[in-house]
Amino acid sequence: MNIPYAIPECRVAHLVERHHDHLVVPVRLDAATGCCPECGHASRSVHSRYHRQPADLPLSTSQTKLRIEVRRFYCLNPTCRRRIFAKTPTDLLAPHARRTRRLGEAQARVGLACGGAGGARLLAHLHMPASRATVLRLVTRMPMPDTPAPIRVGIDDWAIRKGSRYGTIVVDLDRHRVVDLLPDRTAPTVAGWLERHSSVALVAWDRSTEYARGASLGAPQAQQVADRWHLLTNMRQAVERWLHGAHARLRSLPLLPGSTVRPARRNRAFARSTTELEAAAQSRMRWQVVYDEVRHRHAAGKPLLAIARALGLARATVRKYASAETFPARLPHGAGPSLLDPHVAYLAGRIDEGSENAMALWREIREQGYPGTSRQVHRFVAERRTRPVRSGRKPRSAKASASEPPGSETLLPPARQLAWLLVQPTSVLNESEAAVVSRVEQDDTARAVTGLARRFTALVRAAGKGNPVADDRDAAADIEAWITKARTCEAPAIATFASGLEADIAAVRAALMEPWSSGQAEGQVNRLKLIKRQCYGRAGLNLLKRRMVLAA
Known part of the structure; x- marks a missing residue:
């Protein structure tokens, strides 16, 4: 019986034997002679024979084993110290191996794609069974590929354990392949890797100060390129940092003539219960105390990092509180999606007609397809009730209006949303967004911040669309003029940002002139996250590196 694939250095000796769970293929070596591994002399004198039964690639839907007849030869060289040696198919089998090389490679490739446990489950269906430990062992034994020396690389950080330990991923921008994973994101580690790869001529990074210092130390000859997305x-x-401090002042600005106060749709969340309001008030008091403590320590000259460590706060929170002129209270929630939204107009009409029985209204809209409970209907009616209920309680509308913060009808979006509006070109804003920006620009500092943000955004986006500045002198002039103007801005956060750009001026210029960025590294980090999840968080750096590099 012929088999549908070749067996290196061997030929089929007899018919294939079928067992209940596998096939056995008897084979013999083609060579009639063997060479002594010590002296290299050929011999035809057979001493004895024995059999090896390694597992091989499956035939059809059956596991397959080879029964290889191995011959022992006499070494006829009188000066050789070895008397007997065995002739084995070295291309097919490793010494003492229980599986052929090609089967081990196939199992390792499955392990690269699926991991240990997932690979073991898939291999069982493919009739190449192996335990998850064996699959991972085969993966770790695979040799790393010989890759050309990288010329342009992108580096970015990735979370080994989020919030605790971080590493660095290095990507070859020309080949779109992961080159290496580093155990941390410090400047000495990055510098050491770049020193070992002297061919690197360009490094794209995400404006991290550690990466900038590492690139300068390890590859001073390389051009550094800041990532455009991170610049934006x-x-x-x-x-946003400036808005956290100025938001209270901007909220006091008057509405422009012709601006709509309330949109036609529901613009705030349903009324909250008394328990929820009390819990929110207590939370506000706790954070008010924290805010006062941060402001007190910052006024005393304590560094932000020391304040964060002493109070157990995130550094971003400390920075926000230190720069805020007043307590940055959480704004009232806007109108999120609700099951009741399609029926709001009907309910408002029925209430105007005098129907204030919440259960009756709930039954009516339930017949119209409302899938929710009566709780939201009760809240909706309670806000608009004009007559006391049978229990004698007062209408809730008066209480709700009294608890509403003053000026709630003219509230601005939160700092994060408002920052997004201020950096956008005016041409992409709709009517309501443009009205918000126009209202904010009544403030002189806000108008200056908005102008600077739009100008910087236009410069970076023009380069990102493949329209770089004409030459190096124009790029340098534009960005340096922007930095000079921004450093005199009355908003401290903008001036600080401009100072940081001035420190990285060469990399920022390159971002406007060169097509390279660290975007590829960001994409490879997403793939690395997937592999980590497949490994259930138990994969070490060596295994992650092999799965990222070998599977590319």
Whole structure:
């Protein structure tokens, strides 16, 4: 019986034997002679024979084993110290191996794609069974590929354990392949890797100070390129930091003539219960105490990092509180999606007709397809009730209006949403968004911040769309003029952002001139997260590196 694939250095000796759970293929070596591994002399004198039964690639839907007849030869060289040696198919089998090389490679490739436990489950269906430990062992034994020396690389951080430990991923931007995973994101580690790869001529990074220092130490000859997406993000974050401190002042600005106060649709959440309001008030008091403590320590000259460590707060929270002129209270919630929204107009009409029985209204809209409970209907009716209920309680509308914060009808969006509006070109804003921006721009500082943010965003986006500035001198002039103007801005966050750009001016210029960025590294980090989840968080750096590099 012929088998549908070749067996290196061997030929089929007899018919294939079928067992209840596998097939056995008897084979013999083609060579009639063997060479002594010590002296290299050939011999035809057979001493004895024995059999090896390694597992091989499956035939059809059956596991397959080879029964290889191995011959022992006499070494006829009188000066050789070895008397007997065995002739084995080295291309097919490793010494003492229980599986052929090609089967081990196939199982390792499955392990690269699926991991240990997942690979073991898939291999059982493919009739190449192996335990998850064996699959991972085969993966770790695979040799790393010989790749060309990288010329342009992108580096980014990734979470080994989020919030605790971080590593660095290095991507070859020309080949779109992961080159290496580093155990941390410190400057000495990055510098050491770059020193070992002297061919690197360009490094794209995400404006991390550690990566900038590491690139300068390890590859001073390489051009550094700041990532354009991170430049835009840092600009928006600077605007947001300034808004956290100025939001209270901006909320007091008057509405422009012709601006609509309330949109036609529901613009705030349903009324909250008394228990929820009390819990919110207590939470506000606790954070008010924290805010006062941060402001007191910051006024005393304590560093932000020291305040964060002493109070157990995130550094971003400390920075926000330190720059805020008043307590940055959480704004009232806007109108989120609700099952009741399609029936709001009907309910408002029925209430205007005098029907204030919440259960009756709930039954009516339930017949119209409302799938929810009566709780939201009770809240909706309670806000608009004009007559006392039978229990004698007062209408809730008066209480709700009294608890509403003053000026709630003219509230601005939160700082994060407002920062996004201020950095956008006016051409992409709709009517209501443009009205909000126009109202904010009544403030002189806000008008200056908005102008600077839009100008910087236009510069970076023009380069990102493949329309870089004409030459190096124009790029340098534009960005340096922007930095000079931004450093005199009355908003401290914008001035600080401009100072940071000035420190990385060469990388920022390159971001406007070069097509390279660290976007590829961001995409590879997403793939790395998937592999980590497949490994259930138990994969070490060596296994992650092999799965990222070998499976690319």
